[in-house]
Amino acid sequence: MDPTSEKLIRLCEWRWLLIATSLVLLLSSLPYIVAYSAQTPVQIFNGAIFDRQDYAVHLATMHLGERGEWAYRMRFTSESQQGAYVKLGYILLGHLARVLGVSLPLTYQISRLVFGAFACLGIYAWAAQCFTEVGWRRMAFLMAVLGAGLGWLQLIFGWLPQKDISPIDFWLIDGYVFFGILALPHFSAVTALLAGMLVGGISYLRRPARWKWLAVALAAVILQIIQPYAPVLADAGLLGAFAVVWLQRGKVDSRGVAYLFALAAVQAPLLVYNVIILTADPNWRTFVSQNVTLSPPLIYYIWGYGLLWLFAILGVIAWLIRGWKTHAVAWKSPEIPPLAAALVWVAVALLLAYSPADLQRRFMHAFTLPLALLATAGLREVISPWVDNYLSSWFVRRKIMAAVILVVVISMTSLMLGIGNGIYVLKRPAALFDPVELVRAADWLAAHANPDDTVLSTEQSGQLIAGRSGLSVYLGHPIETLDYGKKSAHVAALFSGADGGAWLEESGVRWVVCGPTDQQTDCNITPALPLVTAYDQGNVTIFQVVP
8 A cells, every 4th residue: 555645535434424423413412402492481591511610701701702802801700900812712703703693602502513513524534544444434433522431330330439539421521522522612623623733744744745734733823722732632643643654764754854843833932922921920820820620540541431442452552463473564554653643642641641730631632532543443453353253153244233332332421421411401400500580680780780890799690690791700710710719708708798898899899799599698798888789680689889
Protein backbone atom coordinates (compact mmCIF):
# COMPACT_ATOMS: atom_id res chain seq x y z
CA MET A 1 0.00 0.00 0.00
CA ASP A 2 1.31 3.41 -0.91
CA PRO A 3 2.06 5.20 2.39
CA THR A 4 1.37 8.54 0.73
CA SER A 5 -2.11 7.59 -0.45
CA GLU A 6 -5.05 9.45 1.01
CA LYS A 7 -7.69 7.59 3.00
CA LEU A 8 -10.82 8.57 1.09
CA ILE A 9 -14.36 8.21 2.44
CA ARG A 10 -16.69 6.65 -0.10
CA LEU A 11 -20.26 7.71 -0.87
CA CYS A 12 -21.84 4.75 0.93
CA GLU A 13 -19.91 5.74 4.05
CA TRP A 14 -21.28 9.28 3.92
CA ARG A 15 -24.83 7.94 3.84
CA TRP A 16 -24.16 5.68 6.82
CA LEU A 17 -22.39 8.50 8.68
CA LEU A 18 -25.34 10.86 8.11
CA ILE A 19 -27.79 8.32 9.53
CA ALA A 20 -25.55 7.39 12.48
CA THR A 21 -24.85 11.03 13.35
CA SER A 22 -28.56 11.88 13.16
CA LEU A 23 -29.38 9.05 15.58
CA VAL A 24 -26.64 10.17 17.99
CA LEU A 25 -27.95 13.74 17.95
CA LEU A 26 -31.51 12.50 18.43
CA LEU A 27 -30.46 10.43 21.44
CA SER A 28 -28.64 13.44 22.91
CA SER A 29 -31.72 15.63 22.36
CA LEU A 30 -34.28 13.24 23.84
CA PRO A 31 -34.02 14.59 27.44
CA TYR A 32 -34.42 18.18 26.20
CA ILE A 33 -37.43 17.34 24.04
CA VAL A 34 -39.12 15.63 26.97
CA ALA A 35 -38.15 18.38 29.46
CA TYR A 36 -39.51 21.23 27.35
CA SER A 37 -42.67 19.19 26.73
CA ALA A 38 -43.03 18.57 30.48
CA GLN A 39 -43.22 22.27 31.38
CA THR A 40 -46.36 23.41 33.16
CA PRO A 41 -47.87 26.85 33.78
CA VAL A 42 -46.06 26.93 37.14
CA GLN A 43 -42.79 25.09 36.36
CA ILE A 44 -40.34 26.16 33.63
CA PHE A 45 -37.45 24.00 32.39
CA ASN A 46 -34.20 25.89 32.94
CA GLY A 47 -32.55 24.49 29.78
CA ALA A 48 -29.83 22.31 31.31
CA ILE A 49 -29.98 18.55 31.79
CA PHE A 50 -26.47 18.49 33.26
CA ASP A 51 -24.25 21.10 34.85
CA ARG A 52 -26.78 23.86 35.40
CA GLN A 53 -24.05 26.07 36.85
CA ASP A 54 -21.96 26.11 33.68
CA TYR A 55 -25.04 26.36 31.47
CA ALA A 56 -25.95 29.57 33.31
CA VAL A 57 -22.41 30.87 32.85
CA HIS A 58 -22.52 30.22 29.13
CA LEU A 59 -25.93 31.88 28.68
CA ALA A 60 -24.78 34.91 30.68
CA THR A 61 -21.68 35.08 28.45
CA MET A 62 -23.88 34.94 25.36
CA HIS A 63 -25.77 37.96 26.72
CA LEU A 64 -22.51 39.93 26.49
CA GLY A 65 -22.28 39.12 22.79
CA GLU A 66 -25.96 39.86 22.27
CA ARG A 67 -25.34 43.34 23.73
CA GLY A 68 -22.54 43.87 21.22
CA GLU A 69 -19.61 43.32 23.59
CA TRP A 70 -16.48 41.25 22.80
CA ALA A 71 -14.48 41.39 26.03
CA TYR A 72 -15.41 38.79 28.64
CA ARG A 73 -16.41 39.80 32.16
CA MET A 74 -17.40 37.31 34.84
CA ARG A 75 -21.13 37.63 35.43
CA PHE A 76 -21.24 35.60 38.65
CA THR A 77 -19.34 37.97 40.88
CA SER A 78 -19.82 41.53 42.11
CA GLU A 79 -16.30 42.89 41.63
CA SER A 80 -15.73 45.52 38.95
CA GLN A 81 -13.62 44.05 36.17
CA GLN A 82 -11.66 45.02 33.14
CA GLY A 83 -12.83 42.92 30.20
CA ALA A 84 -10.48 40.31 28.75
CA TYR A 85 -10.55 38.62 25.36
CA VAL A 86 -11.04 35.09 26.66
CA LYS A 87 -13.95 32.64 26.45
CA LEU A 88 -14.88 34.17 23.11
CA GLY A 89 -16.79 31.13 21.83
CA TYR A 90 -20.03 31.89 23.66
CA ILE A 91 -19.64 35.64 23.14
CA LEU A 92 -19.54 34.92 19.40
CA LEU A 93 -22.70 32.81 19.72
CA GLY A 94 -24.36 35.80 21.41
CA HIS A 95 -23.44 38.03 18.47
CA LEU A 96 -24.77 35.38 16.10
CA ALA A 97 -28.05 35.16 18.01
CA ARG A 98 -28.48 38.94 17.77
CA VAL A 99 -27.83 38.98 14.02
CA LEU A 100 -30.19 36.08 13.36
CA GLY A 101 -32.84 37.26 15.80
CA VAL A 102 -32.86 33.91 17.63
CA SER A 103 -33.26 33.51 21.39
CA LEU A 104 -30.16 32.58 23.37
CA PRO A 105 -31.47 29.21 24.66
CA LEU A 106 -32.43 28.20 21.11
CA THR A 107 -29.04 29.34 19.79
CA TYR A 108 -27.41 27.25 22.50
CA GLN A 109 -29.33 24.12 21.47
CA ILE A 110 -28.72 24.66 17.76
CA SER A 111 -24.99 25.08 18.38
CA ARG A 112 -25.00 21.93 20.50
CA LEU A 113 -26.36 19.97 17.55
CA VAL A 114 -24.18 21.64 14.89
CA PHE A 115 -20.95 21.21 16.83
CA GLY A 116 -21.99 17.67 17.74
CA ALA A 117 -22.38 16.88 14.05
CA PHE A 118 -18.94 18.35 13.29
CA ALA A 119 -17.44 16.27 16.10
CA CYS A 120 -18.93 13.11 14.60
CA LEU A 121 -17.58 14.03 11.17
CA GLY A 122 -14.09 14.67 12.54
CA ILE A 123 -14.08 11.40 14.45
CA TYR A 124 -15.05 9.37 11.40
CA ALA A 125 -12.42 11.15 9.30
CA TRP A 126 -9.74 10.15 11.82
CA ALA A 127 -11.07 6.59 11.89
CA ALA A 128 -10.80 6.55 8.08
CA GLN A 129 -7.12 7.47 8.41
CA CYS A 130 -6.59 4.52 10.76
CA PHE A 131 -8.53 1.76 9.00
CA THR A 132 -9.03 0.85 5.36
CA GLU A 133 -12.00 -1.45 5.92
CA VAL A 134 -15.37 0.29 6.19
CA GLY A 135 -16.60 -2.06 8.91
CA TRP A 136 -13.71 -1.21 11.23
CA ARG A 137 -14.12 2.50 10.56
CA ARG A 138 -17.73 2.24 11.65
CA MET A 139 -16.81 0.22 14.72
CA ALA A 140 -14.22 2.83 15.72
CA PHE A 141 -16.72 5.64 15.18
CA LEU A 142 -19.45 4.04 17.31
CA MET A 143 -17.10 3.19 20.16
CA ALA A 144 -15.53 6.67 20.10
CA VAL A 145 -18.84 8.56 20.02
CA LEU A 146 -20.99 6.35 22.26
CA GLY A 147 -18.34 4.48 24.22
CA ALA A 148 -18.03 4.84 27.97
CA GLY A 149 -17.09 2.62 30.88
CA LEU A 150 -18.60 0.18 33.34
CA GLY A 151 -20.04 2.75 35.71
CA TRP A 152 -23.48 1.22 35.30
CA LEU A 153 -22.11 -2.07 36.69
CA GLN A 154 -20.49 -0.18 39.56
CA LEU A 155 -23.85 1.32 40.46
CA ILE A 156 -25.70 -2.00 40.19
CA PHE A 157 -23.29 -3.86 42.46
CA GLY A 158 -22.10 -0.96 44.61
CA TRP A 159 -18.47 -1.26 43.50
CA LEU A 160 -17.32 2.20 44.53
CA PRO A 161 -13.65 2.51 45.56
CA GLN A 162 -14.61 5.67 47.51
CA LYS A 163 -18.15 6.16 48.74
CA ASP A 164 -18.01 9.92 48.11
CA ILE A 165 -17.05 9.55 44.43
CA SER A 166 -19.60 8.10 42.01
CA PRO A 167 -18.61 6.48 38.66
CA ILE A 168 -17.00 9.08 36.43
CA ASP A 169 -18.93 8.17 33.30
CA PHE A 170 -22.00 9.70 34.95
CA TRP A 171 -20.42 13.07 35.82
CA LEU A 172 -17.12 13.66 33.96
CA ILE A 173 -18.61 15.40 30.91
CA ASP A 174 -15.16 16.25 29.55
CA GLY A 175 -14.09 12.62 29.22
CA TYR A 176 -16.77 11.31 26.85
CA VAL A 177 -17.74 12.36 23.36
CA PHE A 178 -21.46 11.61 23.74
CA PHE A 179 -21.65 13.25 27.16
CA GLY A 180 -20.12 16.38 25.63
CA ILE A 181 -22.61 16.35 22.75
CA LEU A 182 -25.47 16.00 25.22
CA ALA A 183 -24.38 18.71 27.63
CA LEU A 184 -22.12 21.50 26.34
CA PRO A 185 -21.69 22.82 22.77
CA HIS A 186 -18.12 23.98 23.24
CA PHE A 187 -17.02 20.48 24.27
CA SER A 188 -18.17 19.16 20.90
CA ALA A 189 -16.50 22.09 19.13
CA VAL A 190 -13.23 21.26 20.91
CA THR A 191 -13.53 17.59 19.95
CA ALA A 192 -14.18 18.50 16.31
CA LEU A 193 -11.18 20.85 16.21
CA LEU A 194 -8.86 18.33 17.88
CA ALA A 195 -9.88 15.67 15.37
CA GLY A 196 -9.54 18.19 12.55
CA MET A 197 -6.00 19.11 13.59
CA LEU A 198 -4.95 15.46 13.62
CA VAL A 199 -6.67 14.55 10.36
CA GLY A 200 -5.16 17.59 8.67
CA GLY A 201 -1.69 16.88 10.02
CA ILE A 202 -1.76 13.22 9.02
CA SER A 203 -3.10 14.13 5.58
CA TYR A 204 -0.17 16.55 5.24
CA LEU A 205 2.25 13.73 6.08
CA ARG A 206 0.82 11.61 3.27
CA ARG A 207 0.60 14.36 0.68
CA PRO A 208 2.11 17.71 1.75
CA ALA A 209 0.30 20.90 0.76
CA ARG A 210 0.52 24.41 2.18
CA TRP A 211 -3.26 24.75 2.55
CA LYS A 212 -3.32 21.73 4.85
CA TRP A 213 -0.91 23.43 7.23
CA LEU A 214 -3.01 26.59 7.12
CA ALA A 215 -6.14 24.59 7.94
CA VAL A 216 -4.46 22.90 10.94
CA ALA A 217 -3.03 26.22 12.15
CA LEU A 218 -6.46 27.88 11.92
CA ALA A 219 -8.05 25.00 13.85
CA ALA A 220 -5.37 25.33 16.55
CA VAL A 221 -5.98 29.08 16.96
CA ILE A 222 -9.77 28.66 17.13
CA LEU A 223 -9.26 25.86 19.64
CA GLN A 224 -7.18 28.15 21.83
CA ILE A 225 -9.92 30.78 21.74
CA ILE A 226 -12.47 28.24 22.96
CA GLN A 227 -10.34 26.15 25.36
CA PRO A 228 -6.76 27.44 25.71
CA TYR A 229 -5.23 24.27 27.15
CA ALA A 230 -6.86 21.79 24.72
CA PRO A 231 -4.42 22.07 21.75
CA VAL A 232 -1.73 20.27 23.74
CA LEU A 233 -3.57 16.98 23.10
CA ALA A 234 -3.57 17.38 19.31
CA ASP A 235 -0.05 18.82 19.35
CA ALA A 236 1.21 15.75 21.20
CA GLY A 237 -0.65 13.42 18.82
CA LEU A 238 0.81 15.16 15.76
CA LEU A 239 4.30 14.92 17.23
CA GLY A 240 3.78 11.18 17.68
CA ALA A 241 2.54 10.76 14.11
CA PHE A 242 5.45 12.75 12.66
CA ALA A 243 7.96 10.79 14.75
CA VAL A 244 6.61 7.47 13.49
CA VAL A 245 6.74 8.62 9.87
CA TRP A 246 10.36 9.69 10.38
CA LEU A 247 11.11 6.23 11.79
CA GLN A 248 9.37 4.62 8.81
CA ARG A 249 11.44 6.66 6.38
CA GLY A 250 14.65 6.33 8.35
CA LYS A 251 15.29 10.08 8.50
CA VAL A 252 14.01 13.26 10.06
CA ASP A 253 12.29 15.41 7.47
CA SER A 254 13.35 19.05 7.78
CA ARG A 255 10.04 20.13 6.23
CA GLY A 256 8.16 18.22 8.93
CA VAL A 257 10.25 19.83 11.67
CA ALA A 258 9.53 23.25 10.20
CA TYR A 259 5.82 22.33 10.06
CA LEU A 260 5.73 21.54 13.78
CA PHE A 261 7.73 24.62 14.80
CA ALA A 262 5.52 26.87 12.67
CA LEU A 263 2.42 25.31 14.24
CA ALA A 264 3.81 25.98 17.72
CA ALA A 265 4.68 29.56 16.75
CA VAL A 266 1.11 30.22 15.61
CA GLN A 267 -0.20 29.12 19.01
CA ALA A 268 2.34 31.08 21.06
CA PRO A 269 0.76 34.60 21.00
CA LEU A 270 -2.61 33.52 22.41
CA LEU A 271 -0.88 31.30 24.95
CA VAL A 272 1.22 34.23 26.18
CA TYR A 273 -1.86 36.50 26.27
CA ASN A 274 -3.81 33.99 28.38
CA VAL A 275 -0.92 33.54 30.79
CA ILE A 276 -0.58 37.31 31.23
CA ILE A 277 -4.32 37.76 31.84
CA LEU A 278 -4.55 34.89 34.33
CA THR A 279 -1.49 35.96 36.33
CA ALA A 280 -1.48 39.77 36.20
CA ASP A 281 -5.11 40.58 37.03
CA PRO A 282 -6.03 39.95 40.71
CA ASN A 283 -9.58 38.94 39.82
CA TRP A 284 -8.35 36.32 37.38
CA ARG A 285 -5.78 35.10 39.91
CA THR A 286 -8.63 34.46 42.33
CA PHE A 287 -10.54 32.70 39.54
CA VAL A 288 -7.54 30.46 38.81
CA SER A 289 -7.10 29.62 42.49
CA GLN A 290 -10.73 28.42 42.61
CA ASN A 291 -10.62 26.60 39.26
CA VAL A 292 -9.37 23.30 40.66
CA THR A 293 -10.54 20.15 38.86
CA LEU A 294 -8.38 17.33 40.18
CA SER A 295 -8.50 13.75 38.95
CA PRO A 296 -10.12 10.99 40.99
CA PRO A 297 -7.99 7.94 41.92
CA LEU A 298 -6.71 6.05 38.87
CA ILE A 299 -9.08 3.13 39.50
CA TYR A 300 -11.96 5.43 38.51
CA TYR A 301 -10.43 6.02 35.08
CA ILE A 302 -9.96 2.26 34.70
CA TRP A 303 -13.61 1.60 35.48
CA GLY A 304 -14.65 4.71 33.57
CA TYR A 305 -13.36 3.38 30.24
CA GLY A 306 -13.80 -0.32 30.99
CA LEU A 307 -13.55 -2.60 27.96
CA LEU A 308 -11.96 0.11 25.83
CA TRP A 309 -8.83 -0.26 27.95
CA LEU A 310 -8.73 -4.03 27.43
CA PHE A 311 -9.03 -3.91 23.65
CA ALA A 312 -6.70 -0.91 23.33
CA ILE A 313 -3.94 -2.68 25.26
CA LEU A 314 -4.40 -5.77 23.09
CA GLY A 315 -4.10 -3.61 19.98
CA VAL A 316 -0.84 -1.97 21.09
CA ILE A 317 0.68 -5.32 22.11
CA ALA A 318 -0.38 -6.93 18.82
CA TRP A 319 1.36 -4.23 16.75
CA LEU A 320 4.51 -4.53 18.86
CA ILE A 321 4.62 -8.31 18.45
CA ARG A 322 3.88 -8.16 14.74
CA GLY A 323 6.59 -5.56 14.20
CA TRP A 324 9.12 -7.69 16.09
CA LYS A 325 8.21 -10.89 14.22
CA THR A 326 8.21 -9.28 10.78
CA HIS A 327 11.38 -7.27 11.43
CA ALA A 328 9.43 -4.00 11.50
CA VAL A 329 7.62 -4.61 8.20
CA ALA A 330 4.32 -4.08 10.01
CA TRP A 331 5.53 -0.70 11.16
CA LYS A 332 5.69 0.46 7.54
CA SER A 333 1.90 0.35 7.38
CA PRO A 334 0.29 3.74 6.64
CA GLU A 335 -2.19 3.01 9.45
CA ILE A 336 0.52 3.30 12.09
CA PRO A 337 1.00 7.12 12.15
CA PRO A 338 -2.68 7.93 12.95
CA LEU A 339 -2.77 5.13 15.52
CA ALA A 340 0.50 6.42 16.98
CA ALA A 341 -1.16 9.82 17.32
CA ALA A 342 -3.97 8.18 19.29
CA LEU A 343 -1.48 6.35 21.52
CA VAL A 344 0.50 9.51 22.29
CA TRP A 345 -2.73 11.40 23.01
CA VAL A 346 -3.71 8.70 25.53
CA ALA A 347 -0.29 8.72 27.19
CA VAL A 348 -0.02 12.53 27.41
CA ALA A 349 -3.59 12.92 28.69
CA LEU A 350 -2.96 10.43 31.49
CA LEU A 351 0.31 12.11 32.45
CA LEU A 352 -1.36 15.53 32.55
CA ALA A 353 -4.32 14.09 34.47
CA TYR A 354 -1.95 13.41 37.37
CA SER A 355 0.45 16.32 36.86
CA PRO A 356 0.81 19.14 39.44
CA ALA A 357 -1.63 21.26 37.38
CA ASP A 358 -4.97 22.20 38.95
CA LEU A 359 -6.81 21.35 35.71
CA GLN A 360 -5.93 17.65 35.88
CA ARG A 361 -9.12 16.00 34.71
CA ARG A 362 -9.73 18.66 32.02
CA PHE A 363 -6.96 17.00 30.01
CA MET A 364 -9.10 13.84 29.75
CA HIS A 365 -11.23 15.65 27.16
CA ALA A 366 -12.91 13.22 24.71
CA PHE A 367 -10.66 10.44 25.97
CA THR A 368 -12.93 7.84 24.38
CA LEU A 369 -11.82 9.08 20.94
CA PRO A 370 -8.14 8.01 20.91
CA LEU A 371 -8.85 5.05 23.16
CA ALA A 372 -11.58 3.73 20.83
CA LEU A 373 -9.22 3.88 17.83
CA LEU A 374 -6.66 1.78 19.67
CA ALA A 375 -9.43 -0.53 20.91
CA THR A 376 -10.64 -1.07 17.34
CA ALA A 377 -7.09 -2.02 16.36
CA GLY A 378 -7.16 -4.58 19.18
CA LEU A 379 -10.46 -6.02 17.99
CA ARG A 380 -9.18 -6.29 14.42
CA GLU A 381 -5.70 -7.61 15.21
CA VAL A 382 -6.49 -9.95 18.11
CA ILE A 383 -10.15 -10.62 18.85
CA SER A 384 -11.45 -11.08 15.29
CA PRO A 385 -8.69 -13.57 14.23
CA TRP A 386 -9.14 -15.46 17.49
CA VAL A 387 -12.88 -15.78 16.83
CA ASP A 388 -12.22 -17.02 13.31
CA ASN A 389 -9.63 -19.59 14.41
CA TYR A 390 -10.96 -20.94 17.68
CA LEU A 391 -14.72 -20.50 17.87
CA SER A 392 -17.41 -22.49 16.11
CA SER A 393 -18.61 -21.62 12.63
CA TRP A 394 -22.02 -20.74 14.14
CA PHE A 395 -20.42 -17.91 16.12
CA VAL A 396 -18.22 -16.81 13.22
CA ARG A 397 -21.28 -16.41 11.00
CA ARG A 398 -22.78 -14.14 13.63
CA LYS A 399 -19.84 -11.81 14.15
CA ILE A 400 -21.90 -8.80 13.09
CA MET A 401 -24.47 -9.58 15.78
CA ALA A 402 -21.65 -9.98 18.31
CA ALA A 403 -20.20 -6.63 17.23
CA VAL A 404 -23.58 -4.95 17.75
CA ILE A 405 -23.88 -6.46 21.24
CA LEU A 406 -20.36 -5.33 22.06
CA VAL A 407 -21.10 -1.77 20.96
CA VAL A 408 -24.28 -1.75 23.06
CA VAL A 409 -22.39 -2.96 26.15
CA ILE A 410 -19.64 -0.38 25.69
CA SER A 411 -22.28 2.31 25.05
CA MET A 412 -24.56 1.39 27.96
CA THR A 413 -23.79 4.51 29.99
CA SER A 414 -24.45 6.78 27.00
CA LEU A 415 -27.77 5.06 26.36
CA MET A 416 -28.67 5.53 30.01
CA LEU A 417 -27.71 9.22 29.87
CA GLY A 418 -29.96 9.77 26.86
CA ILE A 419 -32.93 7.53 27.55
CA GLY A 420 -32.70 7.47 31.35
CA ASN A 421 -32.66 11.25 31.65
CA GLY A 422 -35.55 11.45 29.19
CA ILE A 423 -37.55 9.50 31.77
CA TYR A 424 -36.10 11.33 34.77
CA VAL A 425 -37.15 14.81 33.60
CA LEU A 426 -40.79 13.71 33.56
CA LYS A 427 -40.63 14.04 37.35
CA ARG A 428 -39.84 17.77 36.95
CA PRO A 429 -37.04 17.80 39.54
CA ALA A 430 -36.45 21.14 41.28
CA ALA A 431 -32.84 21.20 40.04
CA LEU A 432 -34.06 21.35 36.43
CA PHE A 433 -37.36 23.26 36.71
CA ASP A 434 -37.85 26.76 38.13
CA PRO A 435 -41.01 28.30 39.61
CA VAL A 436 -42.70 30.53 37.05
CA GLU A 437 -42.87 33.46 39.50
CA LEU A 438 -39.07 33.44 39.81
CA VAL A 439 -38.72 33.34 36.01
CA ARG A 440 -41.03 36.35 35.71
CA ALA A 441 -39.00 38.19 38.36
CA ALA A 442 -35.80 37.55 36.39
CA ASP A 443 -37.48 38.93 33.29
CA TRP A 444 -38.61 41.99 35.27
CA LEU A 445 -35.02 42.60 36.36
CA ALA A 446 -33.82 42.28 32.77
CA ALA A 447 -36.26 45.04 31.80
CA HIS A 448 -35.72 47.41 34.75
CA ALA A 449 -32.17 46.99 36.03
CA ASN A 450 -29.11 48.68 34.58
CA PRO A 451 -27.08 46.16 32.50
CA ASP A 452 -24.12 46.58 34.87
CA ASP A 453 -26.11 46.18 38.09
CA THR A 454 -25.38 43.28 40.44
CA VAL A 455 -28.15 41.12 41.93
CA LEU A 456 -27.95 39.20 45.20
CA SER A 457 -29.92 36.00 45.75
CA THR A 458 -29.26 32.43 46.72
CA GLU A 459 -27.08 30.39 44.38
CA GLN A 460 -29.73 28.64 42.28
CA SER A 461 -31.72 31.85 41.86
CA GLY A 462 -28.52 33.61 40.85
CA GLN A 463 -27.95 31.05 38.09
CA LEU A 464 -31.43 31.66 36.72
CA ILE A 465 -31.11 35.46 36.91
CA ALA A 466 -27.69 35.65 35.27
CA GLY A 467 -28.56 33.16 32.55
CA ARG A 468 -31.95 34.70 31.77
CA SER A 469 -31.19 38.41 32.13
CA GLY A 470 -27.44 38.70 31.59
CA LEU A 471 -27.10 40.74 34.81
CA SER A 472 -24.18 40.02 37.08
CA VAL A 473 -24.99 38.23 40.34
CA TYR A 474 -23.30 38.27 43.73
CA LEU A 475 -23.38 34.48 44.12
CA GLY A 476 -23.96 31.70 41.62
CA HIS A 477 -20.89 29.62 40.71
CA PRO A 478 -18.13 27.98 42.81
CA ILE A 479 -15.44 29.14 40.36
CA GLU A 480 -16.78 32.29 38.70
CA THR A 481 -17.95 33.80 42.01
CA LEU A 482 -14.77 35.29 43.42
CA ASP A 483 -14.30 34.56 47.14
CA TYR A 484 -17.10 32.03 46.80
CA GLY A 485 -16.91 30.73 50.37
CA LYS A 486 -17.14 34.16 51.96
CA LYS A 487 -20.02 35.24 49.73
CA SER A 488 -21.96 32.04 50.37
CA ALA A 489 -21.71 32.72 54.10
CA HIS A 490 -22.78 36.35 53.63
CA VAL A 491 -25.89 35.35 51.67
CA ALA A 492 -26.90 32.64 54.14
CA ALA A 493 -26.49 35.03 57.08
CA LEU A 494 -28.44 37.82 55.32
CA PHE A 495 -31.45 35.65 54.46
CA SER A 496 -31.54 34.03 57.90
CA GLY A 497 -31.57 37.43 59.63
CA ALA A 498 -28.25 36.81 61.40
CA ASP A 499 -26.56 39.58 59.40
CA GLY A 500 -28.06 42.98 58.65
CA GLY A 501 -26.06 43.30 55.44
CA ALA A 502 -24.08 46.42 56.28
CA TRP A 503 -21.59 45.18 53.67
CA LEU A 504 -24.17 45.46 50.86
CA GLU A 505 -23.39 49.09 50.06
CA GLU A 506 -19.70 48.41 49.47
CA SER A 507 -20.38 45.11 47.68
CA GLY A 508 -21.77 46.77 44.58
CA VAL A 509 -25.12 44.97 44.98
CA ARG A 510 -28.08 46.99 43.72
CA TRP A 511 -30.88 44.41 43.93
CA VAL A 512 -31.80 41.66 46.39
CA VAL A 513 -34.13 38.88 45.27
CA CYS A 514 -36.10 36.82 47.77
CA GLY A 515 -38.00 34.04 46.02
CA PRO A 516 -39.20 30.42 46.16
CA THR A 517 -35.75 28.83 46.25
CA ASP A 518 -34.68 31.46 48.75
CA GLN A 519 -37.47 30.43 51.12
CA GLN A 520 -35.27 27.45 52.04
CA THR A 521 -33.18 30.00 54.00
CA ASP A 522 -36.34 31.57 55.52
CA CYS A 523 -35.62 34.94 53.87
CA ASN A 524 -35.78 36.81 57.19
CA ILE A 525 -33.98 39.94 56.03
CA THR A 526 -33.38 42.57 58.70
CA PRO A 527 -31.36 45.13 56.75
CA ALA A 528 -28.90 47.52 58.32
CA LEU A 529 -29.45 49.96 55.44
CA PRO A 530 -32.56 50.95 53.48
CA LEU A 531 -34.06 48.41 51.09
CA VAL A 532 -36.94 49.59 48.92
CA THR A 533 -39.44 47.04 47.69
CA ALA A 534 -39.39 47.35 43.91
CA TYR A 535 -41.27 44.19 42.94
CA ASP A 536 -43.64 41.97 44.90
CA GLN A 537 -45.48 39.31 42.94
CA GLY A 538 -46.56 35.96 44.32
CA ASN A 539 -43.75 34.47 46.39
CA VAL A 540 -41.02 36.72 44.98
CA THR A 541 -39.90 40.06 46.37
CA ILE A 542 -37.20 42.22 44.82
CA PHE A 543 -35.58 44.90 46.95
CA GLN A 544 -33.56 47.79 45.58
CA VAL A 545 -30.54 48.75 47.66
CA VAL A 546 -30.58 52.44 48.59
CA PRO A 547 -27.07 53.72 49.44
